[in-house]
Amino acid sequence: MEAEIIFADRKLKNEYESLEKSKEFKWLHKALNRAFTDIMKSPSVGIPLKKYRIPKDLKLKKIDNLWKYDLPSGWRLLYSLGKEGITIIALVLEWCDHDNYQKKYSGKK
Numbered sequence: 001m002e003a004e005i006i007f008a009d010r011k012l013k014n015e016y017e018s019l020e021k022s023k024e025f026k027w028l029h030k031a032l033n034r035a036f037t038d039i040m041k042s043p044s045v046g047i048p049l050k051k052y053r054i055p056k057d058l059k060l061k062k063i064d065n066l067w068k069y070d071l072p073s074g075w076r077l078l079y080s081l082g083k084e085g086i087t088i089i090a091l092v093l094e095w096c097d098h099d100n101y102q103k104k105y106s107g108k109k
């Protein structure tokens with residue numbers, strides 16, 4: 001079953017759109033496009049993270065599942081899956097480099 005990609009907020013969507021015009025991060029825009037296509041085709045293509053690795057700020061927003069999609073150069077895309085009626089929704093939460101991923105999603109306090 002296919003999924004619909006939705007950004008967590010307008011700021012994140014604007015950041016994604018600005019990557020296309022960036023000389024430094026155009027590659028990231030292309031990688032995210034590839035990831036979005038993969039997730040639309042098969043929502044569970046990513047790696048599910050253990051519940052204890054979901055940060056408190058996301059739990060407060062009722063995020064109870066978290067998926068990681070590995071991007072080039074150690075970057076990660078984080079998303080959550082849900083349903084709206086019969087439609088699977090992939091909620092894009094953020095993308096980050098390896099160091100920021102480790103700090104936020106290691107599950108350590």
